[in-house]
Amino acid sequence: MDAIYSERLKLVPLTNRQLQLWAQSRTALEKELGLNANIIQMDTQIAAELQDALLNTWLPGTAAHPNHYFWVTNWEIILPEKNISVGGIGFAGLPDANGETMVGYGLDAKHHGRGYASEALACLLRWAFGHETLKAVIATTPPDNYPSHKVLTKNGFTNLGHLDPEYIYWRLERSNF
Incomplete structure (x- = not known):
């Protein structure tokens, strides 16, 4: 799979080889994808979560599931107008026995407030x-991440409340999509 498109965005699922390049250098990944350089600015917590996902989820996941890697990778959110990556989005794995998976996303701070996260999702x-096989998608957000709450609400997710003190849980059923 090369990419999927929305009105303003291109989403590219990264292969294991592309993830290995990213682990070495973000610049190397951008070059591989033929993108213009862009230093992505993110909240330090989100940046740390991305690095953890790269090393502990996406790299091993894409190696273990080469034919279904798109369920276990980062999808680069590309703004074709400028030929830059403005963030990433992806699932935590293939749908489980209940037909569920979890989604997460992060966007370059320079591109907040333009609807890109909602459009990419x-x-x-x-x-x-x-x-x-997919029946529902789950998401979690910190209680004070109001922009992310808006992204999820706009995409039809239901707020399930605090199932633990640090996160609000969200769910989107296939029937509500």
Whole structure:
């Protein structure tokens, strides 16, 4: 799979080889994808979570599931107008026995407030719900991340409240998409 598209964005699922390049150098990944350089600015907690996901989820996940890597990788959110990556989005794994998976995303702070996260999530959900095995998508957010709450609400997620003190849990059922 090369990419999926929305009105303003291109989402590219990174292969294991591309993730290995990223682990060495973000610049090397951008070059591999033919992108213009962009220093992505993110909250330090989100940046740490991305680095952890790269090393402990995406690299081993794409190696273990080469034919289904798109469920266990980062999808680069590319702004074709400028030919730059403005963030990433992806799932935590293939749908489980209940047909559920978890989604997460992060966006370059320079590009907040333009609807890119909402558009990228809608695009990825359209692709994901095209697979009959997927029944629901879960997301978690810190209680004070109001922009992310808006992204999820706009995409039809239901706020399930605090299932633990640090996060609000969200759910989108196939029937509500």
